[in-house]
Amino acid sequence: MRQTSVINDLLSTITDNRLFGERRKPRRTSRRDLAQLIESLLNGRGESSSLERAAEFLRAYRDLDSAGRTFVFRTLAADYGPEPERLAEAAEAYLDKPSGVTAKALQRAAEPRRVEIFRRLNQVQGGTQALVAMRCELIDRLSNHPDLATVDDDLKRLFAAWFNRGFLMLREISWQTSAAVLEKIIRYEAVHAITDWNDLRRRIDVPDRRLFGFFHPRLGDEPLIFVEVALTTEIPRAIGPILSGEREPIDPQSATTAVFYSISNCQDGLRGISFGSFLIKQVATDLANELPNLKNFVTLSPVPGFAKWLSEETARPTSAVDEATRTLLRALEDGWVNNTAQAKAAEAAFVPLTAHYLLEAKDHGRPRDPVARFHLGNGARLEQINFAGDVSPRGLASAYGMMVNYRYVLSEVEKNHEAFVNEGRIAVAPAVSKLARSVKVAERAPAGGPAQLPPPTRTDTREVDEPPRDTVTESTEAPTA
Template identity: 45%
Template sequence: MTLLADLLSTVFERRYLRPSSRRRLDDRSLDDLANDLVGSAGETSGLKLAEDILAGYEELDDDAKLAFFKKITRSLDLNPGAVRSTLDAYESQATKATYRNFLAAAEPRRQELFRRLNRLPGATGALVRMRADLLRLGGRDNELAALDLDLRHLFASWFNRGFLVLRPINWESPAHILEKIIAYEAVHAIDSWDDLKQRLAPDDRRCFAFFHPSMPDEPLIFVEVALTRGIPGSVQAVLESGREAMPAEDADTAVFYSISNCQAGLASISFGNSLIKQVAADLAAQLPDLKTFVTLSPIPGLTKWLTQESHEWDHAASDDMRNTAAHYLLNAKAKGGLPFDPVARFHLGNGAMVHAVHANADVSDKGCQQSGGTMVSYLYDLEKVAQNHENFATTQKVLASAAVQAHADASAIAVAQER
């Protein structure tokens, strides 16, 4: 990518031992160590405590991890009385001192615990894995909701766009990175190394991932791109093993056909919007003949919605499925008035528009089960994404092409005639 990105990735290419490879030296309970760490004034002693906490945590089974989460949630919680009294003091006299006191009281000590743990080299990845455990073990426990919000608050700062490094992934990338691309692919499974090579090696294929300086060997999110002439109507055509690759310079369209989040512990921390826009801008600069930037996206909520609405459908009838999918994308709503479909919420929120609906576009078992094989292309017009984003955020109106609107209207007419 850019020289700056290469320099940053080189500067930040640090290797640290994972906490699990360190030997725990203090045999006190982890919650006792956590309380000591928050109250520690010395940097050296704090690092030793952090090392023991993270090493000890890695040794816990699931029950012990859940118990640890509950103990630090309670012992390092807010003091409501202190919050009220410091707020009263600030309201009475708004000074630097009263504001500082209020901020200190209003922040739970758990956040300071995680910040001090993160001072240890290599701890960021350990804390991401810790939150993955929290979501897995206590995701529905109301008592632990505040602990998760603390971690989300900190991660939103630690993983903001300014700290992320965009790297191209290709067939020459290190094997341990390629192995993770295979493991983390969440949209169209990669079945073998040959399958991966078909996605990375040809001149008309690209892959890009965001990395964080403290986790240089762990992709956070990646996108796979096909460079084509025109918009393909089938993901099987994109992934066809025997296809003939074309020179990248001959392409006029960049198709984002798979976007995968990699870290369960970073759920609800958004990277995809920045990733797509950055990749589109970089590709446009590298390949001036690229004029169209679209996705080839699944419609994961379609059959679920059809079942809920007691609609009958025949995925073998291409026109019917195309019309039904268009109606769903433009009109099916979740709570709060946002689109029912999660992928639609993501791309429309990024400033894209619903550009085309494709029947029989994913004939895999997964594609047929979730959408009757139907897929959708969202168009990213680089000159309009900011305006589209603002309009969607304000009105929640789904922006669509005339062709998609026509399909949706045809579906509404068909339903009315049936009644």
């Protein structure tokens, strides 16, 4: 529902009636007419005729039904790649006489013709928004139409250039920001839902709460990504006190910690284009300049894949989940987090298993957890594991309530990022590393016999935690990310 709404909103922002006319109901256009309309996009030579044809296409696309839009994508994939004969001639010329001239000709010949179509559409008022909405629909079709992946690759490369950091505008969003933007913040919040306008006001209209977002000049009031920040006097362990409507605000000048507790990407059509790392680092730098007492920049992050991993791990014959934890999982009932005995047993089991999951569970050599991949790849340090950090139904279902803190030490972010990307090393606090080492991967015990433990999976032998100011990087098997 959200995706469809976003697409319709983006397309409806194309409001230049001189070019687009009034919005109409979806219509069925013959495939021949659609094919001719697509081909016409490459025929206009003058700037005016090119804009008119692009506007005509976007108007027609906006009015198509789902089948018509699928036909457009499939036509772009099948008929608008590189021209084979031209590409072969350019390749032969380069191989025969390598030079800058023949290399440039080969590069031009290798570019799919649809890329020029996208460039021309982007020149029209509202064209960038329309292309973002089109890619949103394209992504939705990829599972059933894998042949469309080439079109998606081309759009993604163009968006990476059009939405690079140099074009992004950082804005602080306050209660004085336009209602149009605030309504979008409520709609796009993807981590901790904003229930109503009063809830939003508690997050942005008090002195110890901030919200920042990236915007792009061609998307107007459409945010690309935003981050919610709480100013506190300590590193938090739970989201409840941060979101509470009963809490007492503090003086920002007394805050020592900036907590990034919710980061939401807003445009599904820009999936795969990274904004978050720039946003967090920029906001941390700006807050450090504004509030010199801030010493810690941390997240309070969910662990969205933990429950699923734990279920899979429990079923494996060689597993990090011991029999006591299996018994506990079978015994947990609704409301277990409020049952003192069950909560105590769950904390003892889930805290080290969360550390193990974040450091050892891999997907193609990278941390399996998507939030961990994001923050560790940005150069943050895995700082703290928090039991019962999010006891909402969603938090319990996805992670048994577990949350973690990732810490951004501004002077070490780049070093940690390079170590993660180039060597697969994860920056991790010693206490978390110790928790992970306490988990033993073992064969499940056969009937009547004990489990056999293999050697420990990590080689770090420190027994005493170093001070948290010292970032320690632990070697992992992750290849270059």
